[in-house]
Amino acid sequence: MTTELKVEAEFSKVIRERHSVRKYDPSWKISDEEIKAILDDAILAPSSSNLQPWRFIVITDPALKEQLLPIANNQQQVVDASATIAVIGDIEAYRNAEKIWEYAEAAGYVTAEVGAAMAKRSRDGYSSMPVQKLKEIALVDGGLVSMQLMLAAKAKGYDTVPMGGFHPDKFRELFSIPERYETVMLIALGKAAAEGRSTARLPLEEVVQWNGFEG
Numbered sequence: 001m002t003t004e005l006k007v008e009a010e011f012s013k014v015i016r017e018r019h020s021v022r023k024y025d026p027s028w029k030i031s032d033e034e035i036k037a038i039l040d041d042a043i044l045a046p047s048s049s050n051l052q053p054w055r056f057i058v059i060t061d062p063a064l065k066e067q068l069l070p071i072a073n074n075q076q077q078v079v080d081a082s083a084t085i086a087v088i089g090d091i092e093a094y095r096n097a098e099k100i101w102e103y104a105e106a107a108g109y110v111t112a113e114v115g116a117a118m119a120k121r122s123r124d125g126y127s128s129m130p131v132q133k134l135k136e137i138a139l140v141d142g143g144l145v146s147m148q149l150m151l152a153a154k155a156k157g158y159d160t161v162p163m164g165g166f167h168p169d170k171f172r173e174l175f176s177i178p179e180r181y182e183t184v185m186l187i188a189l190g191k192a193a194a195e196g197r198s199t200a201r202l203p204l205e206e207v208v209q210w211n212g213f214e215g
Protein backbone atom coordinates (compact mmCIF):
# COMPACT_ATOMS: atom_id res chain seq x y z
CA MET A 1 0.00 0.00 0.00
CA THR A 2 1.22 3.49 -0.79
CA THR A 3 0.70 4.77 2.73
CA GLU A 4 2.90 2.02 4.18
CA LEU A 5 5.72 2.87 1.79
CA LYS A 6 5.49 6.51 2.77
CA VAL A 7 5.72 5.69 6.48
CA GLU A 8 8.72 3.44 5.86
CA ALA A 9 10.52 6.17 3.92
CA GLU A 10 9.97 8.67 6.72
CA PHE A 11 11.22 6.25 9.35
CA SER A 12 14.29 5.55 7.24
CA LYS A 13 15.00 9.28 7.10
CA VAL A 14 14.58 9.70 10.85
CA ILE A 15 17.00 6.92 11.74
CA ARG A 16 19.56 8.10 9.19
CA GLU A 17 19.38 11.72 10.20
CA ARG A 18 19.62 11.11 13.94
CA HIS A 19 23.10 11.85 15.18
CA SER A 20 24.25 12.62 18.67
CA VAL A 21 24.19 16.39 18.93
CA ARG A 22 26.36 18.04 21.55
CA LYS A 23 25.86 21.71 20.70
CA TYR A 24 22.46 23.24 21.40
CA ASP A 25 20.81 26.60 21.07
CA PRO A 26 20.56 27.66 24.75
CA SER A 27 17.79 30.16 23.95
CA TRP A 28 15.46 27.53 22.47
CA LYS A 29 12.61 26.47 24.70
CA ILE A 30 10.68 23.30 23.94
CA SER A 31 7.21 23.55 25.44
CA ASP A 32 6.14 21.10 28.11
CA GLU A 33 3.45 19.89 25.68
CA GLU A 34 6.05 19.04 23.04
CA ILE A 35 8.18 17.20 25.58
CA LYS A 36 5.11 15.29 26.72
CA ALA A 37 4.29 14.39 23.10
CA ILE A 38 7.82 12.98 22.67
CA LEU A 39 7.51 11.00 25.90
CA ASP A 40 4.07 9.79 24.85
CA ASP A 41 5.64 8.28 21.74
CA ALA A 42 8.58 6.90 23.71
CA ILE A 43 6.46 4.98 26.21
CA LEU A 44 4.95 2.91 23.42
CA ALA A 45 8.21 0.97 23.52
CA PRO A 46 8.03 -2.73 24.40
CA SER A 47 9.07 -3.90 27.87
CA SER A 48 9.45 -7.17 29.68
CA SER A 49 5.90 -8.44 30.38
CA ASN A 50 4.76 -4.89 29.61
CA LEU A 51 5.75 -3.83 33.12
CA GLN A 52 7.12 -0.52 31.80
CA PRO A 53 9.80 -0.02 34.45
CA TRP A 54 10.90 3.32 32.97
CA ARG A 55 10.51 6.56 34.85
CA PHE A 56 11.66 9.96 33.60
CA ILE A 57 12.92 13.07 35.29
CA VAL A 58 12.55 16.02 32.93
CA ILE A 59 15.08 18.67 33.88
CA THR A 60 14.37 22.11 32.42
CA ASP A 61 15.07 24.35 35.39
CA PRO A 62 18.27 26.36 34.69
CA ALA A 63 19.49 26.20 38.30
CA LEU A 64 18.99 22.44 38.40
CA LYS A 65 20.81 22.05 35.08
CA GLU A 66 23.77 23.93 36.57
CA GLN A 67 23.78 21.51 39.49
CA LEU A 68 23.68 18.61 37.07
CA LEU A 69 26.59 19.92 34.99
CA PRO A 70 29.48 18.69 37.20
CA ILE A 71 27.63 15.43 37.86
CA ALA A 72 27.49 14.91 34.08
CA ASN A 73 31.24 15.45 33.66
CA ASN A 74 30.71 19.08 32.66
CA GLN A 75 29.07 18.11 29.39
CA GLN A 76 27.81 21.49 28.24
CA GLN A 77 24.74 20.05 26.50
CA VAL A 78 23.25 19.39 29.92
CA VAL A 79 22.93 23.15 30.36
CA ASP A 80 22.41 24.30 26.77
CA ALA A 81 19.80 21.79 25.64
CA SER A 82 16.18 22.71 26.35
CA ALA A 83 15.84 19.70 28.61
CA THR A 84 17.85 16.86 29.97
CA ILE A 85 15.74 13.80 30.51
CA ALA A 86 16.96 11.25 33.01
CA VAL A 87 15.73 7.75 32.30
CA ILE A 88 15.57 5.60 35.39
CA GLY A 89 14.27 2.07 35.83
CA ASP A 90 12.10 0.67 38.60
CA ILE A 91 13.44 -2.72 39.66
CA GLU A 92 10.14 -3.35 41.46
CA ALA A 93 8.03 -2.58 38.42
CA TYR A 94 6.05 -5.75 39.09
CA ARG A 95 4.25 -3.79 41.84
CA ASN A 96 2.30 -2.12 39.02
CA ALA A 97 1.20 -5.37 37.40
CA GLU A 98 -2.38 -5.15 38.66
CA LYS A 99 -2.70 -1.50 37.69
CA ILE A 100 -1.40 -2.15 34.16
CA TRP A 101 -3.80 -5.01 33.62
CA GLU A 102 -6.67 -2.91 35.00
CA TYR A 103 -5.90 -0.32 32.34
CA ALA A 104 -5.94 -3.09 29.74
CA GLU A 105 -9.29 -4.26 31.06
CA ALA A 106 -10.70 -0.71 31.05
CA ALA A 107 -9.60 -0.39 27.41
CA GLY A 108 -11.42 -3.60 26.61
CA TYR A 109 -8.29 -5.59 25.72
CA VAL A 110 -8.89 -8.34 28.30
CA THR A 111 -11.58 -9.52 30.64
CA ALA A 112 -11.18 -8.79 34.36
CA GLU A 113 -10.53 -12.47 34.93
CA VAL A 114 -7.76 -12.76 32.37
CA GLY A 115 -6.25 -9.46 33.53
CA ALA A 116 -6.14 -10.57 37.15
CA ALA A 117 -4.56 -13.89 36.19
CA MET A 118 -1.91 -12.19 34.03
CA ALA A 119 -1.14 -9.67 36.79
CA LYS A 120 -0.73 -12.43 39.34
CA ARG A 121 1.59 -14.34 37.03
CA SER A 122 3.80 -11.25 36.55
CA ARG A 123 3.84 -10.30 40.19
CA ASP A 124 4.67 -13.83 41.34
CA GLY A 125 7.29 -14.36 38.65
CA TYR A 126 9.12 -11.06 38.96
CA SER A 127 8.94 -10.62 42.72
CA SER A 128 10.85 -13.88 43.15
CA MET A 129 13.64 -12.94 40.73
CA PRO A 130 17.10 -12.03 42.02
CA VAL A 131 17.68 -8.28 42.25
CA GLN A 132 20.49 -8.48 39.69
CA LYS A 133 18.09 -9.93 37.13
CA LEU A 134 15.53 -7.21 37.87
CA LYS A 135 18.24 -4.57 37.38
CA GLU A 136 19.18 -6.07 34.04
CA ILE A 137 15.56 -6.00 32.93
CA ALA A 138 15.20 -2.37 34.01
CA LEU A 139 18.32 -1.49 32.01
CA VAL A 140 17.25 -3.35 28.87
CA ASP A 141 13.75 -1.84 28.94
CA GLY A 142 15.24 1.55 29.81
CA GLY A 143 17.48 1.31 26.75
CA LEU A 144 14.54 0.54 24.50
CA VAL A 145 12.48 3.47 25.73
CA SER A 146 15.52 5.74 25.47
CA MET A 147 16.06 4.85 21.83
CA GLN A 148 12.40 5.39 21.06
CA LEU A 149 12.54 8.76 22.82
CA MET A 150 15.48 9.86 20.68
CA LEU A 151 13.78 8.81 17.45
CA ALA A 152 10.50 10.42 18.50
CA ALA A 153 12.38 13.65 19.17
CA LYS A 154 14.15 13.49 15.80
CA ALA A 155 10.84 12.87 14.02
CA LYS A 156 9.59 16.11 15.57
CA GLY A 157 12.62 18.09 14.44
CA TYR A 158 14.65 17.97 17.63
CA ASP A 159 18.01 16.46 18.45
CA THR A 160 19.36 14.44 21.32
CA VAL A 161 22.45 12.86 22.77
CA PRO A 162 22.35 9.90 25.11
CA MET A 163 24.77 10.21 28.03
CA GLY A 164 26.26 7.51 30.17
CA GLY A 165 29.00 9.88 31.23
CA PHE A 166 27.69 10.95 34.61
CA HIS A 167 28.19 9.95 38.23
CA PRO A 168 25.19 7.78 39.12
CA ASP A 169 25.70 8.09 42.88
CA LYS A 170 25.87 11.87 42.79
CA PHE A 171 22.91 11.96 40.40
CA ARG A 172 20.96 9.74 42.77
CA GLU A 173 21.83 12.05 45.64
CA LEU A 174 20.78 15.23 43.79
CA PHE A 175 17.31 13.86 43.14
CA SER A 176 17.02 11.68 46.25
CA ILE A 177 16.36 8.64 44.10
CA PRO A 178 15.60 5.55 46.19
CA GLU A 179 17.66 2.35 45.75
CA ARG A 180 14.64 0.78 44.07
CA TYR A 181 15.46 2.71 40.88
CA GLU A 182 18.40 2.11 38.55
CA THR A 183 19.83 5.02 36.60
CA VAL A 184 19.73 4.16 32.89
CA MET A 185 21.00 7.24 31.05
CA LEU A 186 20.61 10.97 30.61
CA ILE A 187 19.33 12.31 27.30
CA ALA A 188 19.85 15.93 26.30
CA LEU A 189 16.99 17.19 24.12
CA GLY A 190 16.97 20.43 22.21
CA LYS A 191 17.42 22.45 19.06
CA ALA A 192 20.79 21.78 17.47
CA ALA A 193 23.17 24.72 17.21
CA ALA A 194 25.62 22.60 15.21
CA GLU A 195 25.02 19.33 13.43
CA GLY A 196 26.15 16.13 15.04
CA ARG A 197 29.10 14.50 13.32
CA SER A 198 28.52 11.47 11.14
CA THR A 199 29.80 8.26 12.64
CA ALA A 200 30.87 5.05 10.91
CA ARG A 201 29.29 1.68 11.52
CA LEU A 202 30.94 -1.71 11.28
CA PRO A 203 29.83 -3.35 8.06
CA LEU A 204 26.93 -5.74 8.42
CA GLU A 205 29.11 -8.78 7.63
CA GLU A 206 31.18 -8.03 10.73
CA VAL A 207 28.26 -7.99 13.11
CA VAL A 208 25.88 -10.56 11.68
CA GLN A 209 26.17 -14.34 11.56
CA TRP A 210 23.40 -16.55 10.29
CA ASN A 211 22.18 -19.64 12.08
CA GLY A 212 25.13 -19.88 14.45
CA PHE A 213 27.85 -17.91 16.19
CA GLU A 214 31.59 -18.46 15.94
CA GLY A 215 32.77 -15.47 17.97
Ligand SMILES: Cc1cc2nc3c(=O)[nH]c(=O)nc-3n(C[C@H](O)[C@H](O)[C@H](O)COP(=O)(O)O)c2cc1C
Residues within 6 Å of the ligand: 018, 019, 020, 021, 022, 075, 161, 162, 163, 164, 165, 166, 185, 196, 197, 198, 199
Ligand atom coordinates in the same frame (compact mmCIF):
# COMPACT_ATOMS: atom_id res chain seq x y z
C1 LIG B 1 24.66 4.36 26.50
C2 LIG B 1 25.33 5.51 25.79
C3 LIG B 1 26.06 6.42 26.51
C4 LIG B 1 26.64 7.52 25.86
N1 LIG B 1 27.27 8.46 26.60
C5 LIG B 1 27.67 9.60 26.02
C6 LIG B 1 28.15 10.68 26.80
O1 LIG B 1 28.23 10.62 28.03
N2 LIG B 1 28.55 11.81 26.15
C7 LIG B 1 28.45 11.95 24.79
O2 LIG B 1 28.80 13.01 24.30
N3 LIG B 1 27.99 10.94 24.03
C8 LIG B 1 27.57 9.79 24.60
N4 LIG B 1 27.02 8.79 23.84
C9 LIG B 1 26.85 8.99 22.40
C10 LIG B 1 27.75 8.09 21.56
O3 LIG B 1 29.05 8.57 21.56
C11 LIG B 1 27.17 8.05 20.13
O4 LIG B 1 25.88 7.50 20.18
C12 LIG B 1 28.01 7.23 19.19
O5 LIG B 1 29.27 7.83 19.01
C13 LIG B 1 27.36 7.08 17.82
O6 LIG B 1 27.08 8.35 17.27
P1 LIG B 1 25.61 8.77 16.87
O7 LIG B 1 24.75 8.73 18.11
O8 LIG B 1 25.74 10.16 16.34
O9 LIG B 1 25.10 7.81 15.85
C14 LIG B 1 26.50 7.66 24.46
C15 LIG B 1 25.77 6.72 23.74
C16 LIG B 1 25.18 5.67 24.40
C17 LIG B 1 24.34 4.69 23.59
